Amino acid sequence: MSALRTSAAILSSVVLLAAAAxxxxxxxxxxxxxxxxxxxxxxVLARWTREARLIALTELHSVxxxxxxxxxxxxxxxxxxxxxxxxxxxxxxxxxxLAQSLAEAQQHHDFYVALASEKRRHxxxxxxxxxxxxxxxxxxxxxxxxxxxxxxRKPGPAELAYFPYTTVFRQVFRIRFPAMTERGPSIAEDxxxxxLRFSGxxxxxxLQWELSPASSGAR
Numbered sequence: 001m002s003a004l005r006t007s008a009a010i011l012s013s014v015v016l017l018a019a020a021a022x023x024x025x026x027x028x029x030x031x032x033x034x035x036x037x038x039x040x041x042x043x044v045l046a047r048w049t050r051e052a053r054l055i056a057l058t059e060l061h062s063v064x065x066x067x068x069x070x071x072x073x074x075x076x077x078x079x080x081x082x083x084x085x086x087x088x089x090x091x092x093x094x095x096x097x098l099a100q101s102l103a104e105a106q107q108h109h110d111f112y113v114a115l116a117s118e119k120r121r122h123x124x125x126x127x128x129x130x131x132x133x134x135x136x137x138x139x140x141x142x143x144x145x146x147x148x149x150x151x152x153r154k155p156g157p158a159e160l161a162y163f164p165y166t167t168v169f170r171q172v173f174r175i176r177f178p179a180m181t182e183r184g185p186s187i188a189e190d191x192x193x194x195x196l197r198f199s200g201x202x203x204x205x206x207l208q209w210e211l212s213p214a215s216s217g218a219r
Contacts, residue, residue: 024050026212027074029187029194031106034077038085041162044078045069050196050207051165063202064123064132066115067165070194070209073105079162086161108147109136109177109186111196112163114170118202123171126151132200136177138191142184148176 054064117123122131152172
């Protein structure tokens with residue numbers, strides 16, 4: 001019997017370790033040059049994308065499924081590399097696009113979001129009667145409302161190619177938050193977790209990005 005217990009304990013430990021290993025990777029908001037090329041895009045997209053599903057326990061069905069990509073400084077390097085290759089940009093055009101994109105990253109925190117809810121009308125984040133309120137938060141007590149929520153009514157080839165979780169069954173948005181507010185940074189410099197929070201009458205769901213120490217930011 002003791003041998004069986006030992007085997008079960010070992011198996012349990014292996015399962016837990018495997019689950020931990022399969023968890024989302026830590027990311028870094030540290031700025032600086034990256035050496036990505038177009039082939040790195042899928043890997044970087046996965047690093048900065050999170051997905052969650054909110055289940056109504058009383059009804060036993062999903063009331064919210066959401067996938068979001070944090071278009072961070074790091075992500076933008078890989079995105080521009082892929083975009084430049086696909087659109088045959090010249091080196092000068094690549095550099096101009098990258099500079100513009102990185103300047104935006106210093107001013108805002110942008111997210112590409114695709115979600116599905118019980119009723120399509122209630123899942124429209126741009127409507128005043130939307131079932132969901134979205135906020136950017138960190139583990140230092142900061143919580144910030146969006147500056148802008150843009151609905152992408154008809155995702156085109158770029159959205160479908162670069163964010164492959166985009167489907168006709170989901171509504172797609174770009175959500176922009178200020179990098180700086182009246183009280184200071186919307187994401188504290190010493191934050192260890194960044195959260196995109198969806199709240200409403202049906203409950204609350206969070207997408208989380210765990211942050212690496214600042215020293216591990218550059219690639």
